[in-house]
Amino acid sequence: MTIVLLTLSCAKVGSVSGEGDLVSEALPNVDSIPSKYGNLVSVSSVTEYPDWVQLWFQDENGNIRMVRYSVRENRFAKDCKLVTRK
Numbered sequence: 001m002t003i004v005l006l007t008l009s010c011a012k013v014g015s016v017s018g019e020g021d022l023v024s025e026a027l028p029n030v031d032s033i034p035s036k037y038g039n040l041v042s043v044s045s046v047t048e049y050p051d052w053v054q055l056w057f058q059d060e061n062g063n064i065r066m067v068r069y070s071v072r073e074n075r076f077a078k079d080c081k082l083v084t085r086k
Helices: 002-009
Strands: 023-026 039-046 049-058 064-070 075-083
C-alpha cells in the first residue's frame, strides 16, 4: 500500500535536453578574440574532449563568454556561448 501511495505522489521532473538557453554568438574572427569580450578569467577542460579547452572571458558589464579552442588544430571554434548578467 505504501509503495502505491508513494508512486502516485511523485511528480515528473523536467527532462534535460542537453541544450540550454545560453545564447550562441558567431566569433567575428576565428583567429583572434575581440577585446570587447574582456579579460580572460578562467580556462577549463572536459574529459570527453581532451583536444579542446574552454576560455572564459568577462566583459565590463559582467557578461561571461566561453570560447572553445582546439589545442590539436590550433584554432578557435566558430561560435562562443554568452552568459548574460541581469
